Amino acid sequence: xxxxxxxxxxxxxxxxxxxxxxxxxxxxxxxxxxxxxxxxxxxxxxxxxxxxxxxxxxxxxxxxxxxxxxxxxxxxxxxxxxxxxxxxxxxxxxxxxxxxxxxxxxxxxxxxxxxxxxxxxxxxxxxxxxxxxxxxxxxxxxxxxxxxxxxxxxxxxxxxxxxxxxxxxxxxxxxxxxxxxxxxxxxxxxxxxxxxxxxxxxxxxxxxxxxxxxxxxxxxxxxxxxxxxxxxxxxxxxxxxxxxxxxxxxxxxxxxxxxxxxxxxxxxxx
Numbered sequence: 001x002x003x004x005x006x007x008x009x010x011x012x013x014x015x016x017x018x019x020x021x022x023x024x025x026x027x028x029x030x031x032x033x034x035x036x037x038x039x040x041x042x043x044x045x046x047x048x049x050x051x052x053x054x055x056x057x058x059x060x061x062x063x064x065x066x067x068x069x070x071x072x073x074x075x076x077x078x079x080x081x082x083x084x085x086x087x088x089x090x091x092x093x094x095x096x097x098x099x100x101x102x103x104x105x106x107x108x109x110x111x112x113x114x115x116x117x118x119x120x121x122x123x124x125x126x127x128x129x130x131x132x133x134x135x136x137x138x139x140x141x142x143x144x145x146x147x148x149x150x151x152x153x154x155x156x157x158x159x160x161x162x163x164x165x166x167x168x169x170x171x172x173x174x175x176x177x178x179x180x181x182x183x184x185x186x187x188x189x190x191x192x193x194x195x196x197x198x199x200x201x202x203x204x205x206x207x208x209x210x211x212x213x214x215x216x217x218x219x220x221x222x223x224x225x226x227x228x229x230x231x232x233x234x235x236x237x238x239x240x241x242x243x244x245x246x247x248x249x250x251x252x253x254x255x256x257x258x259x260x261x262x263x264x265x266x267x268x269x270x
Contacts, residue, residue, distance in 0.1 A: 001120060001255075002252050002253065002254040002255075003045045003117060003118075003120065003121060003252070003253040003254075004042060004043075004044045004045050004250065004251075004252055005044060005045060005046060005047070005048060005250075005251045005252075005253065006037055006040075006044045006046075006047040006048070006074065006248055006250055006251075007047075007048050007050065007161075007202055007222045007248065007249040007251055008033060008037075008047060008048070008049050008050075008222060008225075008248045008249075009049060009050040009051060009052065009081075009163070009203075009221075009222050009223075009224060010050075010051070010052040010081065010204045010205070010207055010223070010224030010225075010226060011026065011030045011033070011049070011052070011053055011054075011065065011069075011224070011225060011226065012026045012052055012053075012054065012055040012083065012224065012226045013026055013027065013030060013053060013054045013055060013061045013062070013064050013065040013068070014026055014027070014054075014055050014056075014058075014061055014064070015060035015061045015064070016060065016064065017064070019055060021055065021227050021240075021242070022227050022240045022242035023242045023243065024226055024227050024243055024244075026055065026225075026226045027064065027068070029225040029226055029246060029267060030065075030068050030069075030226075031068055032225070032265075032267050033225045033246050033248060034068055034069065034071050036248070036263065036265050037072060037073075037074075037248060038071070038072065038073050040250075043074065044074040044250075045074065045117040046074055046075045046076070046077060046096060046113070046117055046118075047072055047074050047075070047076045047077070048076070048077045048078075048079070048125075048161050048202065049076055049077070049078045049079065050079045050081070050161055050162065050163050050202065050203055050204035050205075050222070051078070051079040051080055051082075051083075051084055051162075051163030051205065052081030052082065052083045052084060052163065052205070052224075053065050053069075053078060053081065053084055053089065053093070054083060054084060054085075054088075055083055056083060057083070057084065057085030057088055058088075059088060059092070062085075062088045062089065062091070062092035062093065063092055065092070065093065066092045066093055066094070070094065075095075075096035076093075076094075076095075076096070077095060077096060077098070077113055077125065077161070078093055078095065078109065078125075079109060079125050079126075079127070079161055079162055079163050079204075080108070080109045080127045080128075080129045080163060081129070081163040081204065081205065082129055082130075082132070082136050082138070082163065082164075082205070084129065086107045086108065086109055086127070086129075089109065090104070090109075096114075096115060097113075097114040097115040098111045098112065098113055098114050099111055099112045099114050101124075101144065101147035101148060101151065102144055102147055108127035108129075108141070108144065109125060109127045110124075110125060110126055110144045110147060110148070111124070111125050112124050112125075112151055113125070120157070120253075120255075121156060121157045121158070121199070121253050122151065122152060122153065122156050122157065122158045123159050123161065124148045124158070124159070124160050124161070125160075125161050125162065126140050126144055126148065126161070126162040126186075127140070127144065127162070128140050128162050128163055128164040128180050129163070135177060136177055136178055136205075137164070137177055137178060137179060137180070137181050138162070138164030138178075138179065138180040138181070138205075139180060139181050139182055140162070140180055140182060140186050145185065145186055145189050145190075146189075148160075148190070149189050149190070149192075152190075152193045152194050152197075154194060154195055154197060155197070156197060157197050157198075157199045157253060157258075158190070158194040158197050158198050158199060159199045159200055159201075159202065159253065159258075160190065160200070160201045160202070161201075161202045161203070162180075162201070162203055163203060163204055163205050164178065164179060164180045164203060164205050165178065165179050165180065165183075165201075165203050165205065165206060165210075165219065165221060166179070166180050166183040166186060166187055166201050166203070166219065167183065167187075167201070167212050167214045167217070167219045169206070169208075169210060169212065169231065170233055171231040171232060171233060171235055172232075172233065172234050172235055172236065173235045173236055173237050173238055174206060174229070174231055174235075174238065178205055178206060187217065191215075191216075191217070198216075198217060199253065199258045200217065200218035200219065200220055200258055201217060201218070201219050201220070202220050202221075202222075202249075202251065203219070203220075203221050203222075204221060204222055204224070205221075206221050206223075206229060206231070207223055207224040207226075207227060207228045207229040207238075207240075208221060208223050208228060208229055208231050209223045209247055209249070209264075211260060218260075220249065220260045222247060222248060222249045222262075223244075223247040224247070225246050225247060225267075227240050227241060227242045227243075227244065228240070228241040228244050229241070243267075244267075245264040245265055245266060245267065246263075246264070246265040246266075246267050247262065247263065247264050247265075248262075248263050249261065249263070250262075250263065
């Protein structure tokens with residue numbers, strides 16, 4: 001049986017409906033994202049938001065995010081982004097059935113998705129957030145790596161969701177500043193335990209749609225509805241591109257393979 005999953009990321013809600021990010025209203029564009037997903041001609045099994053739910057860790061921002069994202073017709077799982085606060089995510093956002101893999105006291109969202117819809121695929125969420133003063137890169141703790149590895153049976157397909165990429169994308173500034181710094185360790189362990197069942201890594205953070213196939217692993221990123229980042233090969237910084245399309249990915253996990261279909265829908269800001 002195929003599973004239909006919608007992948008979104010980086011909504012960057014502000015504390016009220018007025019927050020503009022480089023001239024783009026984050027609330028209005030997130031509302032358009034919800035409307036577009038709800039209008040799909042099929043019912044997703046679930047949705048994964050790979051982090052930066054809020055632009056800053058603010059109670060009001062998560063309340064506004066909950067107000068908008070709760071209108072989605074499918075259950076939503078969340079990852080921690082570098083702009084997020086784990087305790088606020090837990091307090092204000094509703095999760096479907098899951099199994100925590102590290103203690104809640106660790107202030108990390110690391111879990112295995114549960115429930116009937118995930119019986120045929122082993123879905124895991126990793127938390128790569130580091131203290132904001134350390135920068136925008138990610139790091140996945142050894143505790144999380146071991147916890148996920150211990151859950152992988154090797155008998156079912158495995159998919160990993162997190163905020164940060166685990167593979168360089170060929171853009172100088174991004175590859176230096178935005179990736180998981182211990183990605184080699186993470187991937188080495190996951191590849192060893194999952195083997196041929198490793199279906200892919202799915203992430204946000206880059207504000208770019210992206211598909212990479214590296215060392216036998218699918219790496220799939222989805223952009224932000226708020227704004228995009230530039231990603232030139234020799235860029236010394238990331239610039240912002242505002243007023244773009246409304247993006248989300250539709251991932252199909254089927255017995256014979258994994259399909260990623262990208263949606264880029266126009267947005268009327270008038």
